[in-house]
Amino acid sequence: MSTAESAGTASSGRASDPWTAAHASAEFATLRTRLRGFVFPMTAFFLVWYFLYVLLAAFAPHFMAIKVVGNVNIGLIFGLLQFVSTFAITTIYVRFANRYLDPVSNRIREHVEGGSW
Amino acid sequence: MPQQAAFYVTIAAMVVVAAVTMLAGLYGAKMRSTSNFLDAARTLGPRWNAAAISGQYLSAASFLGVAGLVLKGGVDALWYPVGFTAGYVTLLLFVAAPLRRSGAYTLPDFVEVRLGSARLRRICTTFVIIVGWLYLVPQLQGAGLTLHEVTHQPKWVGAAVVMVIVTFNIYTGWMHSITIVQAFQYWIKLTALAVPVFVLLIHHAAEQQPPRSSLNAPSPAFTHGMDITPDRDIVLNVTEPTTVKVIGTQDGHPTNGLVRWAPAEHKVTKGTMVHFEAGTRIPVITDAAADYGAWLRPLGAGKHPLLATYSLIVALLLGTMGLPHVLGRYYTDPDGSAARRTTLLVLALLGAFYLFPIVSGWLARLYVPELLAAGNTDAALLELPGAALGKWPALVLGGLIAAGAFAAFISAATGLVVSVAGVLSTDVLPGRLRGFRAATIAAWSVPLAFMLAVSSLDLAQGVGLAFAVAASTFCPLLVLGIWWRGLTDTGAAAGILLGGGLAFAAVLPAAAGILPPEWQAVLAQPAVFTVPLAFLTMVVVSRRTSDRVPGDVSRILLRLHAPDRLGLSEDRDFGQSGPRAGLTAAALPRMRGGRHRR
Numbered sequence: 152m153s154t155a156e157s158a159g160t161a162s163s164g165r166a167s168d169p170w171t172a173a174h175a176s177a178e179f180a181t182l183r184t185r186l187r188g189f190v191f192p193m194t195a196f197f198l199v200w201y202f203l204y205v206l207l208a209a210f211a212p213h214f215m216a217i218k219v220v221g222n223v224n225i226g227l228i229f230g231l232l233q234f235v236s237t238f239a240i241t242t243i244y245v246r247f248a249n250r251y252l253d254p255v256s257n258r259i260r261e262h263v264e265g266g267s268w
Numbered sequence: 269m270p271q272q273a274a275f276y277v278t279i280a281a282m283v284v285v286a287a288v289t290m291l292a293g294l295y296g297a298k299m300r301s302t303s304n305f306l307d308a309a310r311t312l313g314p315r316w317n318a319a320a321i322s323g324q325y326l327s328a329a330s331f332l333g334v335a336g337l338v339l340k341g342g343v344d345a346l347w348y349p350v351g352f353t354a355g356y357v358t359l360l361l362f363v364a365a366p367l368r369r370s371g372a373y374t375l376p377d378f379v380e381v382r383l384g385s386a387r388l389r390r391i392c393t394t395f396v397i398i399v400g401w402l403y404l405v406p407q408l409q410g411a412g413l414t415l416h417e418v419t420h421q422p423k424w425v426g427a428a429v430v431m432v433i434v435t436f437n438i439y440t441g442w443m444h445s446i447t448i449v450q451a452f453q454y455w456i457k458l459t460a461l462a463v464p465v466f467v468l469l470i471h472h473a474a475e476q477q478p479p480r481s482s483l484n485a486p487s488p489a490f491t492h493g494m495d496i497t498p499d500r501d502i503v504l505n506v507t508e509p510t511t512v513k514v515i516g517t518q519d520g521h522p523t524n525g526l527v528r529w530a531p532a533e534h535k536v537t538k539g540t541m542v543h544f545e546a547g548t549r550i551p552v553i554t555d556a557a558a559d560y561g562a563w564l565r566p567l568g569a570g571k572h573p574l575l576a577t578y579s580l581i582v583a584l585l586l587g588t589m590g591l592p593h594v595l596g597r598y599y600t601d602p603d604g605s606a607a608r609r610t611t612l613l614v615l616a617l618l619g620a621f622y623l624f625p626i627v628s629g630w631l632a633r634l635y636v637p638e639l640l641a642a643g644n645t646d647a648a649l650l651e652l653p654g655a656a657l658g659k660w661p662a663l664v665l666g667g668l669i670a671a672g673a674f675a676a677f678i679s680a681a682t683g684l685v686v687s688v689a690g691v692l693s694t695d696v697l698p699g700r701l702r703g704f705r706a707a708t709i710a711a712w713s714v715p716l717a718f719m720l721a722v723s724s725l726d727l728a729q730g731v732g733l734a735f736a737v738a739a740s741t742f743c744p745l746l747v748l749g750i751w752w753r754g755l756t757d758t759g760a761a762a763g764i765l766l767g768g769g770l771a772f773a774a775v776l777p778a779a780a781g782i783l784p785p786e787w788q789a790v791l792a793q794p795a796v797f798t799v800p801l802a803f804l805t806m807v808v809v810s811r812r813t814s815d816r817v818p819g820d821v822s823r824i825l826l827r828l829h830a831p832d833r834l835g836l837s838e839d840r841d842f843g844q845s846g847p848r849a850g851l852t853a854a855a856l857p858r859m860r861g862g863r864h865r866r
Contacts, residue, residue, distance in 0.1 A: 205577050
């Protein structure tokens, strides 16, 4: 396998390439910043939230064993809440993407397809 | 329960399930004749597509395995359904939309588009096959168990039945290709689980004085004398002096008669008959929660529970995106916005489904705690109706559950075998359609042999191994490939081989059940070590080989990230460089339904 092969089949490096222009554009930078600004903190948040549950279970078992209703304890409620939080995170992402990501990416598409780059 | 009656009722329920599925297939085929199937799927919209994704995703592990794990591990087992569901969130956030835009239908295709390396493609192919095989083993195991519970046939019979049906489906090509059929599968599985659970809940609430111990008792006891014959070597955690009658081998001694067990761990060899008197506290297998307190408390059971739990979360969260039969489905959504809506609906559908195995795990703790002594907790759902109801309601509900379980094995196995056989026939074996038929047989043979040779893991744990390997290989590949321009083919290959190789090397002996218990817990779920290792290796090696970064990386990354449809509409670029001989998983059904993508 050669370096040429790994460079792929595309005609790389053409200055007039609309792809390269679009990649360098302010809109693409905005899109990338917004997406990363959402996705990475959100991921950190839900990982922390999941791990927090496990940490509480390991180091605060008495807290998790407090009974709320009948045999239903805090640990069980937290466990079931994981479903709710997973769903909530996705809902928030879907709204965010529809409101803040799609408009920018539509603008880029119009530019590229309209040949203005 | 009379065996004959149970047999006939179950067969009848299976025939009904098959008939409903076939009707859906015919309806779908009618739709397909007017246009090709992808267009048909697109006009169906996210609701159907979400049900189809869920229908294909809910396998033996979800249908039978989760209930068994809840029976055994209590609150800790919630991580399985939570992880099975949350894996879709990471898939959505990091991978789904960019992968759609890449135009690649499968992981090897993606690798070729992104890094243009044939060697890396072969490595990915190997791991797609490994993950698919690991995932198929529990499906066959579940089928064997289900038929064994109903008809007392040996375990291979159920596996063979599933293999025959799935192979027939694939050869005739009417099942896997059609969104509507997979969508029906979801509703069938939900019904087959929800109806029995509701009936059992009503029955439980109506009982004046629950005949079985309630959750308030310290730990369950046998309500009547019972013989238990474990089908694998088990270690029982005996908490009070217990007299049992043993025929076989216990603690390494051949025994035929009464034995008094002191409070300690006692080993019972496979096939040994142990008789417990009524009123004896039920000793539980060592990785189960011993009493209700531990059962209701997180991290109450097993060895190294904290590490194992973290590892499980990592594997399930990050492994879903690497499952061969999941990715292709996203192409049936017309755009990114619909794909997002689909994912949201998938989460809702999966969440709704998983309520029922969780509740049945709790019911199983009340009605069939003796499974904890036999070690076959996966049978919990199948034994519940008989233990709680008796007579004809038990027959009907038991039949319904068995039929739903078979629907689960068949739909999951179909997706997996198509994926594995597709990869085998295009990348490994020579030839095309003839090759695909041979490849279908090859796709079966290894997991079947494995399933017959070993059965030391619970269904859900077995599926967990596939997630661990997928998370240690394809998750770093996809995430770095999509989000980091510095990734090189050498770096990706090194990460996959090291992370995936170690994960596989760890899970294989765990699955074979040849490890001592203290190693078993760590090695059966290695993701917490192997996933970071794979990420790290990819980054470090890519940095070292930065001259191998593809020259058109800007263009590719733009196409992955920016504009919906830009990538999809133009096969003009990726047509030539992309899916070479793209006859893999998702492409095969397309071949039959019409070649065109749009």
